[in-house]
């Protein structure tokens with residue numbers, strides 16, 4: 218069930234230049250029954266003149282502690298106000314939002330995770346969930362390629378606990394010089410299915426690559442949002458099929474997404 | 485707490501503002517829809533409309549801009565899915581209607597004749613579509629003409645929803661009343677724009693959008709007051725309502741009921757909290773009937 222709740226900051230810290238990690242704990246009895254990788258929450262900045270929530274992907278979910286972890290870039294005013302949070306502070310949050318990944322479509326396969334920049338955080342929870350699948354389905358293989366601007370890496374070590382990790386940097390200061398697809402080509406990485414999150418040009422390239430190589434791909438999209446729950450129709454993305462809600466070719470990223478089969482979206 | 489508008493009695497004066505609440509399905513997960521005065525649905529047209537390119541929304545100080553462009557599935561799906569859902573809910577239903585031509589509006593109004601709908605709200609005030617809509621709301625003759633034609637075919641009482649993007653709101657309010665409208669509602673959004681100075685381009689793909697949220701409230705209160713002075717039909721007030729006190733302010737300015745829009749995005753419980761807050765306020769101030777507040781500052 219979706220709700221707006223007041224969360225308590227369990228931890229807030231900088232993990233790279235402009236990149237912050239934020240852990241939010243549910244009050245007792247408030248935690249959701251299930252959190253799927255790829256889902257997100259809407260975090261309300263604590264500033265009286267900012268009305269709208271900021272959609273941030275779930276980077277880790279710890280059901281034992283009822284703690285959600287987010288990793289975000291201080292991009293503008295809303296996210297910058299979050300950087301001032303300290304353990305014990307209260308934050309309003311709308312969640313849990315979006316569809317998330319369908320693990321059944323991934324289990325037992327060679328899964329390639331591609332995360333570009335601030336698209337990396339949701340890949341961590343996905344890798345962790347897939348790693349748990351491995352116990353049931355031994356054929357599940359997880360490789361993650363993480364793309365960064367420069368050598369200021371984040372979440373790489375955490376990712377190594379769940380996947381074989383390769384790195385690309387735009388300036389070549391770590392791993393392969395170039396983007397995540399350059400690593401795929403350089404290392405000749407093969408996969409049955411790709412899950413990707415990152416900037417639009419990267420997602421377009423992944424979509425093309427997957428189509429050319431006959432690989433199924435799931436893309437996690439970003440759009441400007443107001444409501445986060447499907448009522449305002451602000452966050453739509455063009456689709457190849459007629460969408461379920463408005464029967465046009467515009468699906469709501471906040472409800473029908475943010476994870477889409479690459480074949481279903483017209484990027 | 486009940487109020488009566490054009491013979492329809494609402495449990496309380498708090499409605500949802502069209503386009504900020506879908507048809508209630510999504511927010512039913514957060515609130516009990518039967519605690520609302522009415523659900524006012526997203527604008528529906530005769531055929532599906534795809535809406536505008538994205539970005540469609542942007543945040544501004546204490547408010548937002550939107551240029552959704554009235555994306556909606558059209559009247560067939562709306563009746564089959566949305567009205568079927570609302571029929572089961574114990575609340576009043578007001579259907580917001582949009583169109584590009586007079587005939588588009590009439591087609592939707594006709595299709596709703598036999599449906600379980602309590603009132604119609606005619607959107608002649610959307611700033612985000614190129615044809616129709618706002619053009620009917622910015623010219624008193626066009627507004628009179630479309631209102632009269634809709635009244636001839638409508639089976640339910642008709643609310644004309646007015647735009648603030650005019651020089652003289654009283655002229656529009658009177659045109660609607662003269663043509664037979666049962667009520668008016670205002671304000672729709674105020675046309676605005678936002679520029680990303682780093683990218684040197686408009687934030688919205690549509691360049692301009694409609695502004696809503698707390699920042700527009702004083703403009704809305706002023707216009708509701710002016711319109712209420714000009715006509716004797718009921719006025720439904722909206723624009724930036726965030727609290728019960730805001731809603732009371734609109735009632736005092738002349739509104740018989742109020743609607744909550746963008747604040748639903750900030751707080752999905754806003755509508756029911758405002759309804760409850762109004763009741764408390766009335767109790768604290770010895771106001772027996774909330775309807776007694778309507779227009780008490782009018783002098």
Ligand SMILES: Cc1cc2nc3c(=O)[nH]c(=O)nc-3n(C[C@H](O)[C@H](O)[C@H](O)COP(=O)(O)OP(=O)(O)OC[C@H]3O[C@@H](n4cnc5c(N)ncnc54)[C@H](O)[C@@H]3O)c2cc1C
Nearest residue numbers: 271272273274288289290292293294295296439440441475
């Ligand atoms: C489903 C989803 C998941 C996301 N996950 C993450 C994540 O895990 N980590 C992370 O750092 N960022 C993530 N983002 C992007 C993040 O939402 C924006 O960076 C953030 O909203 C910027 O807010 P701001 O106030 O700092 O910036 P401002 O530019 O001041 O924001 C102004 C308005 O634009 C919106 N906005 C600005 N940039 C974006 C954007 N890229 N996407 C959507 N809305 C935007 C804001 O929400 C706000 O309403 C995600 C976006 C979506 C849609």
Ligand SMILES: Cc1cc2nc3c(=O)[nH]c(=O)nc-3n(C[C@H](O)[C@H](O)[C@H](O)COP(=O)(O)O)c2cc1C
Nearest residue numbers: 501502503527550607671672696697723724745746
């Ligand atoms: C995202 C969004 C969509 C809207 N869609 C409609 C619509 O379909 N029809 C309509 O008459 N008004 C529409 N409106 C206008 C609102 O109903 C309301 O008049 C306006 O937003 C002012 O109220 P507020 O400040 O409480 O939001 C929309 C507003 C928003 C923010």
Ligand code: FES
Nearest residue numbers: 445447449450471
């Ligand atoms: S953000 Fe409102 S529909 Fe997605």
